[in-house]
Amino acid sequence: MKERTGANATSPLSSAELELFRKAVRDVSRLRATGRVELAAERPKPIAYQRLRDEQQALAESLCGDHWEAMVEADGDLSFVRPGLPRQILRKLRRGHWVIQDQLDLHGLDREAARVQTAEFLKACERRGLRCVRIIHGKGRGSKNREPVLKLKVRHWLMQREQVLAFTPARPVDGGTGAVVVLLKAVKRKNE
Template structure:
């Protein structure tokens, strides 16, 4: 069935009339004098790398405060007490060769969590000492979701001795070099 419209008297009048007929009766918007409350924005986390805290070793601000977040350019860093200063410096400079890599681009948080757990288990079983995890720098409002997720996950894993953001040539703050304990 085809809809038929009456022939317009004037082209401009016809468009306006059709629009008014399609929309129907409308009520004007009420304008309140008070604006809506602003959404809270996360504050940048202050990262510390040189202070030992508790039995877990070098716990950064993320481990101390669940509300703290890393922003796009922030470096991720974590070190257990049993990692010596020389190895920590080598890791920070990117002087360890990554023996395997996991790229999380395109993964959602749940997929990333499963992929990281499987990757770390397989890497440790294979006897790898250092691996790279690429989480990317993207996220909503400058807060990279996967970066913060991976940072928190790695701190909880017993086989992770230390991790640090990769040097710029290896992914910078969008990737991590991870030292693993031997089996």
């Protein structure tokens, strides 16, 4: 790097660079001092739209008239049996009394897509006359904070469906805490 000397000793620019700068700005005139201070416009506070949507959805879900009292703890996981039905149904469901006839895998889906897929799957099961199905929601290892986002959502959606008689976490061989086994109402056939 060249050493600066003379008037340009404190300037980081060489004499040629300074001369070039002066030529570039020779037609520029100074702004008059107005004595006013320019205040930056106050920015509006950000609106947390996702938080508002989440709160609205939570409120809507809380007003659905769910039968939360019908939930029972089973080894730390939530199970459900429709009010008025015997609790033995849960025991039979946990032990694999009914054969799992079909399954739905929700891995990789967001909340809304999973809700739609679950509703469509249950309608299809009803049309086909299925009684026992498995819904795999995952254990949440790939989700944000490594928490199972769909686990409680799926259980909530199932409780809203009249065709669902009971559900419980799957046995370890059937997916364990990453899946739920669902018992559906028997569909009466027209010729019965």
